[in-house]
Amino acid sequence: MPLGALPIARSTLPQSAGAALWRGIRGQCPRCGCAHLFARFLKPVDRCRLCSQNWTLHGADDFPPYVSILLTGHIMAPVIIALGLHTALPAWAMMTIVAVMAVTLLIALLQPAKGGIIAVQWWLGLNGFAPAPGKAEAGAETPQA
Ligand SMILES: [Zn+2]
Secondary structure (H helix, E strand, C coil): CCCCCCCCCHHHCCCCHHHHHHHHHCCECCCCCCCECECCCCCECCECCCCCCECCCCCCCCHHHHHHHHHHHHHHHHHHHHHHHHCCCCHHHHHHHHHHHHHHHHHHHHHHHHHHHHHHHHHHCCHHHCCCCHHHHCCCCCCCC
């Protein structure tokens, strides 16, 4: 049982890194999938209110903003090119539209990026999750030859 977390049915645990990642992206507890992962916009709950998993053990640090910036750039590049090729907007209007869209997208992607990173850290047993990785609890580890 991972660090004081309550025992839950194995079928409730995610069965792959992708399933854990998807729970984190949606802002759900990656372990049980039934409670909110975030208490505030970018502040995870200390413990899941249902399964009692300790989420203070994560070490996402600056990685969520890096992911958010990378995704925003790849999404905005075709938008900027399309605006430049297919509209006759003045430069100030185009810059305003692009800046508003980019900032909105960047902020909108921050929480899903952080949730996904926390979920992957838990699944792989990185940082404070090392003693009890999610994949070991779910029985999804491949046997060593
Ligand atoms: Zn939970």
